[in-house]
Amino acid sequence: MITRPVGLLKPTIDCLRIIRKKVYNMDQHEEKDPLLSRHVEVDKRLQVSHDSGDIDDDNLKMHTYANLSHSDVGKVDKRAMHPVTSFEALVHLVKGNLGTGLLALPYAVSKVGYVLGPAMLVVMGLVASHCMILLTRCSQALCKRHNTSTLDYGEVAEAAVWDFKFEKRIGSYTVTEIFTGKIAKTVVNIVLIMTQFGFCCVYFVFMGDNIREVAKACGFELDSRFWILILLPLVVVFSWIRNLDALAPLATVANICILFGLGAIMYDIFHLIGEKKAAVYEPSGVKMVEVAGTALPVFFGNAIYAFEGIGVVLPLENKAKNPIHFPKVVYLGMGVITSLYTVFGALGYLAFGDDIDASITLNLPGDKHLHSVVYHIVKLYFSYAIFVTLLVQFYVPMDFLEPPLIRRLGVKHEIIKLSVFRTIIITITAGLAIVIPKLDLFISLVGAFASSALAIIFPPILQILVFCRTNEPFWVKMLWVSKSLLIVVVGVAGFATGTYVALKEIVDYLKSQ
Template identity: 40%
Template sequence: MSTQRLRNESYNDYSSTEVSPTESPSNGLDDFPSSSSYQRFGETSGTTWFQTLIHLLKGNIGTGLLGLPLAVKNAGILMGPLSLLVMGIVAVHCMGILVKCARHICQRLRKPFVDYGETVMYGLEASPSSWLRTHSLWGRHIVSFFLIVTQLGFCCVYFVFLADNFKQVVEAANMTTNNCQSNETVVLTPTMDSRLYMLSFLPFLVLLVFVRNLRALSIFSLLANISMMVSLIMIYQHIVQGIPDPRNLPLVANWKTYPLFFGTAIFAFEGIGVVLPLENKMNEPQHFPVILYVGMTIVTLVYISLGCLGYLQFGAAIQASITLNLPNCWLYQSVKLLYSIGIFFTYALQFYVPAEIIIPFFISRVTERWALVVDLSVRVVMVCLTCVLAILIPRLDLVISLVGSVSSSALALIIPPLLEITTYYSEGMSPITIAKDILISVLGFIGFVVGTYQALYELIQPSVSPAFANVTSAFVQ
């Protein structure tokens, strides 16, 4: 995989989700139509509306989905789904803002395509503030920084997820039966600490990220999608059966736990980085807004349904990942393993984005002879870094909430509304639109600050309540 592409002006910010990047189109200005109407690479070789919809769904449904039942618990059985609905509407609106600003910039600058970072950079160049125009390049750097933090945060989550699920499967192996209907108490056989499980996965993930070819990674993506889809079907099949009386569940949870809900929810909704690459790959990009709203409506409904049903089914016993609450029988143990396999292969796809941003910085400073050695060495260091961070923060719920609060809120809620103001302010904006954008950014920033503080507080002084304990000890089926 060539890294020269990353050093030039046409570098595309890839999705901060699980969609694999593909070949970038030519950025020649002669290819861009002179007409004022918007057209972006309407090539016959592009993706169809259905393929784009599938990629959009794949890019927004990952590990964050499995943590939503605990998120609903942290908000309340009434406040949780309502908040997910509102957050989904706002997140989709911000995605639409990004697409609109990118289209406007493409028309104004006669560029065929701009990525997320370039959109922010050119938006700042159109700002009425001379200081922002002078420092517009920092906009691109900020987006790249948050993409790196988000993606490496995902990788940390994967380490914790793999360790927790494999640890539970191994510890329950002696008591695992073929009867998934029994309500017997399962006493797990203690094994090694979850941190040792993380270290056990480290060499295999290092070997996985040595695969630098995108076509090879697409095979892993297919395996991940199949295993995760089968697992989700089995999870839904279980949680809809025999739902207990929900009247004992609080409608609104303690306000102190709501920031943890925010971090987990925005972690799940953080798919804004995928919209511009997907739109650019379409053969009819003018239809992308409809696909965006249809796809994200499906995603929001899946989020709300799994979050509510999972919490209704397991109540106060819900854990950081709903897979940890599944019955101790071979059928659902295989579900945990299947989803874990999907997460394992997805690690390479998530790792690709920060690798493509960071590695060229080091390779550009050595001769061609040492380029491969430096490339592989940096990959090893980055994987080890995610493993160390996961070991330091072994609670899955807090890792998800912290990553969501720190970086996902910035990419999904804070930056897009401010981008709309800087892009269109000099051309005239209604006061209502400006007020709306400021309100979204302020709320996103509040969530960023409060969510980060609460997650760090829980890490420093972990709650004694089992509600927050991400344990894989004995549990009742």
């Protein structure tokens, strides 16, 4: 019976771990450290294709790099290849959180009131920031343990569960006998993929709704579903671009469009409030606090969707020139984001009241006067920016799905195979948006189901797995463990209730059609 090592047995167990890592290749039936057992050799199919002339030396090197393990990061160090400064990391972090979620925050605040809504946004911002820091610290600690330079989200989960499985035992059974590191990594990656596809569905609906409003003002009465179908071929063609650098100029223009659009929206909000035409001046135009019915679950789903930057934290930390300063970058960046979210959500609700739409852009003036033409341009600007964002976000799931596809199908005619695969995935995503063209329902579902798991539930669990055996006073350890468990409980509650309410409303909508 193997028990938890204590006292003088701990150094002995540590020595055994070192020996085990050195000789793990001697017996293929022994448990292997997943971060050390990644094979580095080129897949046999690649070599055969190379020998037969199907791929050249450059492509062979590219595929070999894709198969490198993190234990070989000394050979290919991401920090050394493309390091980012703290300021650049701050800009990317802020940019990674600005999207359709920001435009939906006034709608989220309308569900719980202009007093409770901003207060809860501040709390959620603090929790989201704290969880980003937890994820970063777990990654840095595991990198040090496994003598590697970088880990992604899935690999952090894998390494955390594996280490916990190896050392933490109860009786003759491991605590994680079934839930192994491989399963943990798979779960995290699946949720990541689902989150990105959910984002893409939201982007399709957003573009369809806003283009419909512009077309309506020009005399074209078409449902948003038709505009999604019209946009689909264009999105498919651009999705075939496999080099993100080619999208850099488009992304730069998109960022400028977002800034211009936000400025125009804030001008309209202050204009309404300044001339006392806002909903806040009307009797019963706004509510202070609302917690009845589905208010809290819907708010939770929409609000947590807005804090969508958890996916960019580790990629930025992995490329940070000074990773020791990265937590400060996170606190500063999330402080700016939380402040912007709180002000924007509160003012947007005070301006438009309970008539606020799922995206505040849909509340902008829609007549044919010159003043409204500017707002129609804003809607087109946002549609263009979201179009580019969709293309960038689409790369994340493709990075997970395409390598195993190529390993199974071979590298011959690789470009054609990947283009067909991307076309199928984009078409399915657009199909979901056409079936459920309700922006508020999609945002609430994606936020409650996927974003809550990545942003709130997983990081505290990883903290417990990684740091549960540190040499801290018992009361100190119990404090942070209790705090982490509280965050997990709140996250699971929001996940369960938010997902249930969103699915119920989607089912009700489909029945009404």
